[in-house]
Structure formats: structure tokens, C-alpha cells
Amino acid sequence: MSKKSRKKSSKTSSGSPTAKTKTAKTRASTQARSAKTQRTPASKSTGTIAKAGSHKAASKQLKSSKSASPPAAAKPGLAEGQKAPAFRLPRDGGDVVTLADYAGRKLVLFFYPRADTPGCTREAIDFTRLADAFAAAGTAVLGISADPLKAQEKFRDKHKLGVPLISDERHEMLEAYGAWGQKSMYGKSFLGILRTTILVGADGKVARVWRNVRVDGHADEVLEAARSL
Template identity: 70%
Template structure:
């Protein structure tokens, strides 16, 4: 054997890596792969949690924006009446400021030309002169269009102004818009309500889930006593 051959055969590198080194290298590779997978899973979990947090924040913001700025179902007697400015039958505009220094009755009804709403509007019309004598103005409010209010007025010779609140802003502020139930089905709609506002611009009395029979007379009695 030549000197060159003996030198080559005595060099461990000529036989490749030792068995122990190969095992260590394989273990290191597996550990690196496992660490990479763990990091990826952790990143995905963090991304999912961030997305869920953003969704929850967005949902909360939308819910907050949907609530009326003032008034609502908790509209309390003694509280300042929420301001409004809306179109009425005939095309004119009506606002709370128009009645400053006077008592005002707002009766909220679900829909023009339906039996209960028709009777209620006729009852307030029948007593319109008595309300005027008591220094009290009366306004009817629903989500019907101005055209529908015009038809309602003409069909039943109504003598009280009828406000159109198609966006529900005033209805919500006065607590007259909320969840209702009919034949087991729940939905959002107008809750028949009446609010009496004093000459000082504050809520004097609130009636919720009104029963039409005798209601207008009861409101007149309250207005007279205010």
C-alpha cells in the first residue's frame, strides 16, 4: 500500500460522518421542523384571536350606534322631551320647538288606516277642541309616508296633524319602537304609546301598550290636570 493510500484510509472523513454525528444531525432536523410547526400554529391562533376581537369590537360599535341617543324605552317622567323635526301631512314640517311654552300630546300609532289606529285618531280628533281649551296641542306619529298620512287624514276627516317618521328616529327616542309579538312571531315595530309633554318641555306622563278604548279621554283628563 502506498503512502498516499495509507494516509487516505487513516482519515475518518474518507468514510463519511460517524454514526453518532448522523443521529445528532437527524435529531436536530426533527427539532427544527417541530419548532417551525409550533411557531406556525401559534401564529395562526394569534391571528384568529385578533380577528375575533376585531369582530366583537365591530359588533359592539354597531349595537351602540343602533341605540337612540336619548329617550328610548326608558323615557322617564320629568326628563327633557327629545327634540324632533319631521314632515307632516300636507308636506309641512313640524318640530318640538314649534310648541315651546305649550303642553303637547304625542300619540304613536302602528299604521294608518288600520282599525285600532283609525279609532284612536278619530277619538283625538273628536276631543281636539277640548285639548285646545286645555292649552294642549295634539300630534299623531307613525312610520307611514306623508302620502299615506294625507290619505288617512282625508279618508276619516282627521283634525290632528299626522307626523311621518319613516326613519324611526323619533319613534326610538320616545320609546315607541321596539320588539313586538304576534301569533308567536317576534318582530320590530311601533308600540302604541302616548307621551304628554308639559309647557316646560319635560315629559309629564307616559302611556305604553295603549288600549284604544277611552284612552283619548284619559289623556285629556291628564292634560287638564297638568
């Protein structure tokens, strides 16, 4: 083939419409694949971040919902004139005490939060000091808390207490007499023993109720109420 013929053939081949079309398609395909490759990691990364953010939001919402739950409500307390609820519980010394044991007699029930704490100790000592005066008024006195018997007996012996101490570890009597309810300390709410005193008349009905008791002078006030029945 002559030089002139080869130049003409080369020019015809490279400059044909078919060759130009193929070259353009190839270039477009390459650009599309390159763009897709660049987009894919960004898309996956965005999806991962979205999922993580969603999980964190759900966790915060769950925590907030849990911490906002209020403590369980306590049973309403007794009102004056109602019949005193029956009870049967162990007392210091190993005996069992029931409401029926005091039928026909006046009865003072003082509920205290915890044995051998300052306020509870002063209250128990005051009722012990007035034990003879209560007996003269035909009135028995019982102290009640959720402490186990060993703690009650240690409390009795340490302070030479002269009133029976009842152990209500299951809170049955405490709830029945409205001495179990919501309390707060250091900004936190919880259920516990509310310092309460109940005076039961000889007819078995609630004669007086003292709630949120202040210890100083309280035993003397209860004695006067018992004498007036």
C-alpha cells in the same frame, strides 16, 4: 434420456424446496393483492359517508344557531320628568314640525302602528273628536307613525281627521320616545311601533307616559291628564 431418468428429473424438480418456496410466495402475494383490492372500495366509501354526515351536521347546527338569534334590542323609553327629545319631521300637507314649535305649550304625542288600521283609526278619530277640548286646555295634539306622507294624507282625508299627522319613516322620533320596540305576532318576534302616548308639559319635560295603550277611552284619559297640569 431414458424414461427412468426423466421421471427422476421431474420428481426432483417439482419436489425441490426451492420450487415449493417460490410457489408459496407467489400464492401469498396473490392473496394479499386480492385482499387489498377488496378493502380499498369499502374504505373510500366509508370516508365519503363520514364526510357527508359531517357536512349535514354542520348545516343543521348553523341553521339552529341562526334561527335562535334574538332580534336587535330597542332603546329604553322615556321616563316622566325627563326632557322631551327634540324632533324635526314632515307632516301631512307638506309642512315640517319641530318640538320648538310648541315651546311653552302642553303637547300630546300619540304614536300609532299603522295608518288606516282599525285600532289606529279609532284612536285618531277619538283625538279628533276631542281636539277643541284639548285646545281649550292649552294642549296641542300630534299623531306619529312610520307611514309615508301620502299614506298619512290618505288616512286624514278618508276619516276627516283634525290632528296633524307626522311621518317618521326612519324611526328617529319613535326610538327617541321609546315607541319602537319588540313585538310578537303568530309566534314570531320582530321590531315595530308600540302604541304609546306621551304628554309633554309646558316646561318641555315629560309629564305622563302611556305604554301598550288600549284605544277605548284612551283619548279621554289623556285629556283629563292634560287638564290637570
